Amino acid sequence: MTATLERPAPPTPAEQPRRRRRLPGPFDSVTLVIAAVLIGIVVLPLGRVLVRMFWVDGALTIDPIRRTLELPGLGGMLRDTLILVVASSVLAFVIGTTLAWLNERTNARMGLLTDALPLLPFLLPPVAGAVGWTMLLSPRAGLANSWLRDLLGLVGIDLREGPFDINSWYGLILVMAFYAVPFVFMNASAGLRNLDPALEEASRLAGASTWRTLRKVTLPATAPSLGAGFLLAIWFGIGMFSIPAIIGGPAGIDVVAVRIVELLTFTFPPQTDVAIGLSGFVVVFVGLAYWLQMRILRRGRYATLGGKGARARTLDLGRAKWPARVLVLGYVFVSTVLPVVALVLVSLNGFWTPDIRWDNLSFTAVTTAVFDDRTTLTALGNSLGLGLVGGLIGILGAAMISLYVARRRTALARGIDIAVKMPAAVSNMVIAVGILLLLAGAPLYLSGSLLILLIGYLALYLPQASIAADAAVSGVGKELPEASAVSGARPARTFGRVYLPLMVPGLVAGWALLFIRIVGDLTASAILAGTANPVVGFRILEVFTSGSFALLASLSTVLVVITATVLVVVLAYTRRMSKLGVSASVGGVK
Amino acid sequence: MQPDAASAPSTPVVEVNNLLKRFRREDGALVHAIDDVTLTVDPGDFVVLLGPSGCGKTTLLRAIAGLETPDSGQVRISGRTVYSSAERVELPPERRDISMIFQSYALWPHMTAFKNVAYPLQSRRGRKLGKDEIARRVRQALELVGVGELERQYPGQMSGGQQQRIALARALVNNDDLVLFDEPLSNVDAKVREQLRFELVSMQRELGFSALFVTHDQVEAMELAHRIAVLDRGRVVQFGTPQEIYRRPATRYVATFIGAMNEAPGRVVAVDGSGHDGTVTVETEHGRVTGRTHGARHAVGDRVAALWRPEHGALHRSEPTAPNRWPGAVKAGLFVGSHTEYVVTLAGGDVRLWSPRPDLVAVDASAWVSVDVDDVLVLPEDQSSEQPQDAPAGELATAS
Numbered sequence: 001m002t003a004t005l006e007r008p009a010p011p012t013p014a015e016q017p018r019r020r021r022r023l024p025g026p027f028d029s030v031t032l033v034i035a036a037v038l039i040g041i042v043v044l045p046l047g048r049v050l051v052r053m054f055w056v057d058g059a060l061t062i063d064p065i066r067r068t069l070e071l072p073g074l075g076g077m078l079r080d081t082l083i084l085v086v087a088s089s090v091l092a093f094v095i096g097t098t099l100a101w102l103n104e105r106t107n108a109r110m111g112l113l114t115d116a117l118p119l120l121p122f123l124l125p126p127v128a129g130a131v132g133w134t135m136l137l138s139p140r141a142g143l144a145n146s147w148l149r150d151l152l153g154l155v156g157i158d159l160r161e162g163p164f165d166i167n168s169w170y171g172l173i174l175v176m177a178f179y180a181v182p183f184v185f186m187n188a189s190a191g192l193r194n195l196d197p198a199l200e201e202a203s204r205l206a207g208a209s210t211w212r213t214l215r216k217v218t219l220p221a222t223a224p225s226l227g228a229g230f231l232l233a234i235w236f237g238i239g240m241f242s243i244p245a246i247i248g249g250p251a252g253i254d255v256v257a258v259r260i261v262e263l264l265t266f267t268f269p270p271q272t273d274v275a276i277g278l279s280g281f282v283v284v285f286v287g288l289a290y291w292l293q294m295r296i297l298r299r300g301r302y303a304t305l306g307g308k309g310a311r312a313r314t315l316d317l318g319r320a321k322w323p324a325r326v327l328v329l330g331y332v333f334v335s336t337v338l339p340v341v342a343l344v345l346v347s348l349n350g351f352w353t354p355d356i357r358w359d360n361l362s363f364t365a366v367t368t369a370v371f372d373d374r375t376t377l378t379a380l381g382n383s384l385g386l387g388l389v390g391g392l393i394g395i396l397g398a399a400m401i402s403l404y405v406a407r408r409r410t411a412l413a414r415g416i417d418i419a420v421k422m423p424a425a426v427s428n429m430v431i432a433v434g435i436l437l438l439l440a441g442a443p444l445y446l447s448g449s450l451l452i453l454l455i456g457y458l459a460l461y462l463p464q465a466s467i468a469a470d471a472a473v474s475g476v477g478k479e480l481p482e483a484s485a486v487s488g489a490r491p492a493r494t495f496g497r498v499y500l501p502l503m504v505p506g507l508v509a510g511w512a513l514l515f516i517r518i519v520g521d522l523t524a525s526a527i528l529a530g531t532a533n534p535v536v537g538f539r540i541l542e543v544f545t546s547g548s549f550a551l552l553a554s555l556s557t558v559l560v561v562i563t564a565t566v567l568v569v570v571l572a573y574t575r576r577m578s579k580l581g582v583s584a585s586v587g588g589v590k
Numbered sequence: 591m592q593p594d595a596a597s598a599p600s601t602p603v604v605e606v607n608n609l610l611k612r613f614r615r616e617d618g619a620l621v622h623a624i625d626d627v628t629l630t631v632d633p634g635d636f637v638v639l640l641g642p643s644g645c646g647k648t649t650l651l652r653a654i655a656g657l658e659t660p661d662s663g664q665v666r667i668s669g670r671t672v673y674s675s676a677e678r679v680e681l682p683p684e685r686r687d688i689s690m691i692f693q694s695y696a697l698w699p700h701m702t703a704f705k706n707v708a709y710p711l712q713s714r715r716g717r718k719l720g721k722d723e724i725a726r727r728v729r730q731a732l733e734l735v736g737v738g739e740l741e742r743q744y745p746g747q748m749s750g751g752q753q754q755r756i757a758l759a760r761a762l763v764n765n766d767d768l769v770l771f772d773e774p775l776s777n778v779d780a781k782v783r784e785q786l787r788f789e790l791v792s793m794q795r796e797l798g799f800s801a802l803f804v805t806h807d808q809v810e811a812m813e814l815a816h817r818i819a820v821l822d823r824g825r826v827v828q829f830g831t832p833q834e835i836y837r838r839p840a841t842r843y844v845a846t847f848i849g850a851m852n853e854a855p856g857r858v859v860a861v862d863g864s865g866h867d868g869t870v871t872v873e874t875e876h877g878r879v880t881g882r883t884h885g886a887r888h889a890v891g892d893r894v895a896a897l898w899r900p901e902h903g904a905l906h907r908s909e910p911t912a913p914n915r916w917p918g919a920v921k922a923g924l925f926v927g928s929h930t931e932y933v934v935t936l937a938g939g940d941v942r943l944w945s946p947r948p949d950l951v952a953v954d955a956s957a958w959v960s961v962d963v964d965d966v967l968v969l970p971e972d973q974s975s976e977q978p979q980d981a982p983a984g985e986l987a988t989a990s
């Protein structure tokens with residue numbers, strides 16, 4: 001230690017102290033403009049829907065509401081919607097919390113396998129799942145039904161159709177539940193992970209059994225997370241269009257979301273009034289669910305984060321360990337793998353029949369259906385382009401907003417944060433309807449254009465972009481940028497050298513999620529796309545209404561392959577980055 | 591950093607005047623994180639901010655660095671005003687020309703040790719260093735802290751102690767006049783901590799930077815500091831050399847926070863003389879205790895406390911002749927190696943004394959305790975401990 005360090009050259013002229021920083025710098029100004037635009041494309045359409053409900057052709061009226069109330073079968077439709085949403089959410093809640101508990105608190109956990117696999121339906125386009133399940137459990141031609149009939153035949157039970165029928169209440173509820181489980185699983189897992197293990201240990205030491213501890217300590221203490229998961233499942237259910245359209249339609253189960261699309265897209269002339277009236281029901285229902293949850297949660301005080309990330313001691317299930325594992329993996333197999341296998345089989349087989357010609361599988365059918373068909377090819381190109389661009393715009397905009405919110409703890413920043421995440425609480429359907437009202441006709445005439453689709457996708461998936469960006473920003477922490485500033489770096493340099501490199505994995509992951517959502521979207525696509533500018537979601541609906549199931553399977557398979565490819569590449573990339581201590585996840589999957 | 595800094599060595603490196611910073615907690619209560627602090631650090635000084643967790647040490651350090659905006663007051667660094675509420679001046683951290691070591695080290699995980707250390711050299715405005723020059727200085731800094739071989743490693747591949755050294759190299763590489771430390775040694779294990787402490791002291795003496803070092807560990811403070819500022823709920827309650835702080839704590843809070851202390855509250859019954867040699871006698875529950883006033887003014891009837899350290903007490907089998915002596919019974923004798931700690935029950939409760947002799951008096955035997963008049967401090971009852979922590983809500987006019 002004999003070395004000494006040199007003095008830095010003294011800064012040239014004596015500096016004039018600067019005025020206090022109050023005005024936003026150029027970086028912040030740009031952010032505020034972006035925030036205003038992104039919030040605008042959500043709030044304005046919503047406002048438009050609400051106004052349109054009471055204000056038609058320059059006069060105050062209750063005509064839309066009256067005509068909605070006169071809709072034949074309105075009561076039955078509302079009842080069906082309610083039953084479907086509540087039943088599937090409850091089922092998803094039971095499955096999701098059980099999986100989360102097994103994974104977080106018992107030795108049934110199998111690392112990444114059980115951490116990530118239950119989340120997969122979150123990333124697969126629901127429309128692909130709905131088609132896959134139809135291929136599996138259609139009463140006559142369903143593959144699984146045929147396999148089951150063969151099995152039953154061995155024990156002397158001969159059936160001509162069944163034993164299951166996907167186009168039924170239980171089929172619809174089951175598939176909806178599968179797709180809602182990730183919301184519950186994600187929140188319940190986080191809640192269990194953040195719960196101070198000492199709370200549970202204290203209960204055990206006080207003499208309570210495992211079961212009693214679970215009931216009296218674990219569940220009540222994680223109630224906010226569980227409640228949030230349940231609420232998300234409800235919201236997901238109300239806004240969900242593709243599954244009830246494909247599975248519930250043939251069963252005669254009438255759901256509000258499907259009816260809104262029908263009134264706007266498949267009715268001529270479009271019955272906008274009634275669609276808007278129905279949107280009002282959706283808004284009320286969503287608000288009611290939110291209000292109920294707040295009431296329930298406000299009653300108690302809840303423990304959260306304990307000490308330093310202490311992982312709770314896992315419960316040894318003993319002989320029940322392997323059955324529990326089989327249960328978890330079986331669930332993943334049934335909910336996720338089976339429908340995808342059915343899709344792939346039918347598309348490789350060329351047409352939909354229970355008798356798969358195993359030695360004759362080929363890509364010919366997929367090629368003719370998808371790549372030789374001009375419309376489908378255009379739709380595919382449009383969707384990929386929109387996913388790429390929309391994902392990029394969405395995640396970068398959200399990242400700038402997240403950075404702003406994290407650095408400024410002002411009321412304005414908090415307000416922006418809430419506004420950006422708000423669409424999650426409103427049904428996708430309603431926002432899409434609002435955008436249609438606002439932009440399709442005069443003065444912009446964007447109807448059926450790619451631009452209106454881009455705007456629709458951005459508005460719909462803004463909350464997911466924002467949540468992903470938040471994760472990326474919070475992963476950087478507070479001290480790393482501060483250390484940069486103290487080292488003498490200006491804000492722009494701190495952004496380029498510290499924030500950006502550390503956020504890139506998180507942003508790439510967020511982009512992937514948006515891309516997957518946009519390419520697999522059916523809601524905005526059904527309402528906003530037109531035959532001139534088709535997208536995959538729109539094409540799927542067209543094919544579905546024309547009844548070509550092999551084509552439907554091929555399209556869905558392509559969708560699944562695109563999703564899986566993006567997912568695998570991005571996950572491989574983020575895992576490599578995590579070795580440098582920078583972590584990221586795509587919708588919770590690490 | 592003023593051009594004339596060298597010709598005027600007396601310009602303090604840091605001057606903090608009447609600094610105030612309040613936080614509003616989630617429950618709405620106001621916390622005075624920095625409560626009217628005034629403090630100077632001279633060139634070459636090693637100043638330690640000492641206080642229990644939550645007393646505002648980190649907030650004060652961050653306010654000096656520009657990472658936290660105070661409510662009011664003034665901060666000058668090397669004669670340059672970097673914050674002043676009256677002049678409406680606030681320089682951002684990157685223009686304050688200081689270095690800081692964070693409690694978590696804050697090494698950038700995506701940069702190698704070399705790049706981490708090179709960063710401050712590349713970032714300062716108004717200066718462009720050549721590649722070779724930067725490489726030379728980075729290596730020099732890495733050698734200085736003894737981790738020359740780590741330059742290609744990423745922080746994730748290093749031990750805590752090594753990360754600590756890289757953080758130190760990054761803070762020293764610009765050779766700023768002032769380096770701020772926020773409990774940098776609290777995350778490494780005891781052995782490494784001692785070693786780093788030792789190296790830090792010799793580096794500071796050698797390189798001549800001024801250090802402002804935050805810790806809650808009084809032993810660490812004693813070892814490192816030229817001067818210690820003891821903080822209590824956002825206020826500097828005493829600012830002096832380690833010896834002064836230990837020998838003449840200004841308040842009961844300081845006395846009991848630094849090292850072990852026997853305390854006996856009571857009332858003044860006699861004051862004899864004034865100035866340094868004056869004595870004051872206190873009626874306590876143990877009996878009468880006489881100590882030095884050290885210039886403090888006491889009046890008969892004042893509520894005070896008499897305090898003395900365990901190492902100054904003496905234990906006797908029979909009655910000694912010293913003026914401060916009290917009979918009692920030995921409750922316990924705890925052998926801790928270098929000495930034995932005796933707990934003796936007197937009329938007013940238990941006191942502790944340390945003696946090098948482990949077998950002086952048997953447990954439960956009666957004994958006498960004495961302490962020299964010079965070793966007894968008489969301090970007024972602490973005011974600070976009775977002060978309300980939270981101001982009325984209406985007062986927060988300037989906070990954002």
Ligand SMILES: Nc1ncnc2c1ncn2[C@@H]1O[C@H](COP(=O)(O)OP(=O)(O)O)[C@@H](O)[C@H]1O
Pocket residue numbers: 613614615621622623641642643644645646647648649650
């Ligand atoms: N950002 C903040 N918001 C609210 N209160 C804070 C914040 N930062 C610090 N405080 C409060 O200010 C006080 C001093 O904190 P700090 O400076 O971190 O203490 P120390 O470093 O001495 O442990 C504490 O009571 C703390 O709770």
Ligand SMILES: [Mg+2]
Pocket residue numbers: 647648773
């Ligand atoms: Mg601190």
